[in-house]
Amino acid sequence: MKRKNDTLLSLVLPAVLCTALWGSAAPCVKKGYELFEIAAGDSFSQLVFAGWRFTLAGVLVLLVAACMGHRIRPKRGEYRAIFMISLFQSMLQYVCYYIGLAGTTGTKASVLSGTQTFFALLLAHALLENDRLTRRKTLGCVLGFAGVLVLGLGGLDGFRLHGDGLILLSAVSAGAGALVSRIYTPGRDPMLLTGWQLALGGTFLGLLGRVGGGALGSVTAGGAALLGYMIVLSAAAFTIWTALLGRFPVGRVSLFGFLIPVFGAVFSALVLGENIMTVRNLLSLLLVSGGIALANSAAASSKS
Secondary structure (H helix, E strand, O other), rough: OOOHHHHHHHHHHHHHHHHHHOHHHHHHHHHHHHHHOOOOOOOOHHHHHHHHHHHHHHHHHHHHHHHOOOOOOHHHHHHHHHHHHHHHHHHHHHHHHHHHHHHHHHHHHHHOOOOOEEEHHHHHHHHHOOOOOOOOHHHHHHHHHHHHHHHHHHHHHHHOOOHHHHHHHHHHHHHHHHHHHHHOOOOHHHHHHHHHHHHHHHHHHHHHHHOOOOOOOOOHHHHHHHHHHHHHHHHHHHHHHHHHHHHHOHHHHHHHHHHHHHHHHHHHHHHHHOOOHHHHHHHHHHHHHHHHHHHHHEEEEEEE
């Protein structure tokens, strides 16, 4: 009984907290567009918003790392790792994500973003000799992509390339970023890498938005509070997740990833008032979340 309680407090609750924080991201971004008066078609202002979030989140991660006694000054050999991770996990991913999110619902974005797990598995199978697809991983991918097809059953109105298509591209970039992280993170401090890659990616997004004429339309107390939450969200979730990965097997931790689209749908209903109780939404959510759980359980069993 004591062992179960220890697992609950040390693994389950922190992992669920992380997935809840990440799940709240999509509806919070869309709410941020409203509070900062950023129009759906104003892509460059959306990138300015993203730039502020990730630059400050990176700074916060580095501050937390410094307080924990970590080295935060990169060595010469770490600059390439920081750039490559940032290229896929911050720059390419969030250019597509923030622009695409303006053209779709928070619920659909949360579900579609969950496919990054499957893209990571497919890329690993194609590029890494020691990480091939198994039957369970393959079935997980099939279920996940079936969920994407369910979202597109409504025709062009149900699946919009400018919105949903860009979210899928962001998931491809995130999957590639996971693979790049696996290549460059071993032997290096993940907090240092993540803090700098977030700051670098956020600076890139912000500058790109400013060069294109983007700006935050209105800065209010509510908007500032939301942006502050999103900055803390990124820093806190990563710090906790990193601690869990340092204590428990990767497979046991990543298994909780199936909750991210679930929380995303729930928060989209609460924050944005979206109707998630449709057959298409619920079936897609079930397929994608089930696919993530199955694929990650396969990864966990293969490493145990």
